[in-house]
Amino acid sequence: MVRLQVTEWQSGAEVRVKHMMPPGHIRTPSYLRGKTGTIERVLGPFPNPEDLAYGHKAPALPLLRVTFSMREVWGDTAEQPDDTLEAEIYAHWLERVSDDAT
Amino acid sequence: MPIGSKGCQTMPHDHTHSPSGHPYRKDDDVPLNYWQTLEIAVRELLIEKGVTTATEIAAQIDAMDARSPANGAAVVARAWSDPAFYDQLLADATTATRDMGFDIGPMKLIAVANTPQLHNIVVCTLCSCYPRNLLGLPPDWYKSRxxxxxxxxxxxxxxxxxxxxxxxGTxxxxxxxxxxxxxIVIPQRPAQTDGMSQQTLAQLVTRDSMIGTGLAKTV
Known part of the structure; x- marks a missing residue:
């Protein structure tokens, strides 16, 4: 896996949570996978809990607080589409959404 | 059935209800589950090998039980009263609360403030993460599915x-x-509280208002 640098992440950037379903101890809620949001602030680095949980050597990763709209998370079934949700997502779960992406 | 009523005299062997009329609760004579057994085994081994002592464990449980929402309420009351502290709390709640004298241990804290335009509410969908070092133990419903x-x-x-x-519009x-x-949620300061001391203000800050499931008490 490509190790991402802290400097690649800045608040205000648009990011997507990777749509993957790995087994094991995961700290990325499944309801947010594949969803796009905006970095609220950059935290960390923190040791990757997916390694810590098994007593493995845990590389420190940037942790990003990402803001999602309820519209993005729940689609048409959102209770109030303009309400927001924030969650902490580790860098290896995020990909940048480039401006020219279709 | 009221104490001393005729019914008690005619049914002396009715042991299903206490004199106050409530049913007796069954003793929890159930076997230990896997995790309870594991906890006891690890604890006894740690004591046996001299890593820790029963006294240290009891002291740590006391320290955990001593933490209460009153700590968080003091933080909120100060934030309501002291604009510089409010700014510091929103910028770095870990340092702000530690500097205030709370033993927050390794906890990393973010404070979010409610305004007329924004209401914050905290949940942990994956387990039961909660700022225990500042608010004490979470309520049972916080951990419910x-x-x-x-x-x-x-x-x-x-x-x-x-x-x-x-x-x-909120x-x-x-x-x-x-x-x-x-x-930790910083609830909105209630109206008509100008000039109140931090100690009085803290009385208005409920546990739920700091989770976001409630508002501060009004006066």
């Missing part, structure tokens, strides 16, 4: 069930405490 699952999906309905109805922001940070 219903609260964890519903708060991210229908926070306004959940809030209504807690008796919180927000004005139209945005709700849910904080899913998924990783290393813990959250």
């Amino acid at each position: 219903a609260y964890r699952a519903r708060t991210v999906k229908e926070p306004r309905k959940v809030l209504a069930e807690f008796g919180v109805t927000l004005p139209a 945005q709700v922001r849910v904080h899913d405490s998924t990783a290393d940070m813990r959250y």
Whole structure:
């Protein structure tokens, strides 16, 4: 896996949570996978809990607080589409959404 | 059945209800489960090998039980009274609360402030992350599947069930405490509290208002 640098992440950037379903101890809620949001602030680095949980050597990763709209998370079934949700997502779960992406 | 009533005299062997009329609770004579057994085994080994002592464990449990929402209430009351502290708290709640003298241990804290335009509510969908070092033990409902699952999906309905109805135009922001940070909500300061001491203000700050499922008490 490509190790991402802290400097690649800045608040205000648009990011997507990777749509993957790995087994094991995961700290990325499944309801947010594949969803796009905006970095609220950059935290960390923190040791990757997916390694810590098994007593493995845990590389420190940037942790990003990402803001999602309820519209993005729940689609048409959102209770109030303009309400927001924030969650902490580790860098290896995020990909940048480039401006020219279709 | 009232104490001394005729019924008690005619049914002396009715042991299903206490004199106050409540049913007796069954003794919990159930076998230990796997995790309880594991905890006892590890604890006894640690004591046997001299890593820790029963006294140290009891002291740590005492320290955990001693933490209460009163700590968080003092933080909120100060934030309401001291604009510089409010700014510091929002910028770096870990340092601000530690500097105030609270033993928050390794906890990393983020404070989020409610305003007329924004209401914050905290949940941990993955488990039960909670700022224990500042608010004490979480309420049982905080750990329930219903609260964890519903708060991210229908926070306004959940809030209504807690008796919180927000004005139209107030945005709700849910904080899913998924990783290393813990959250405290700074509720809005109630009206007509100008000039109150921090100690009096702290009385208005409820545990639920710091989770976001409630508002501060009004005067």
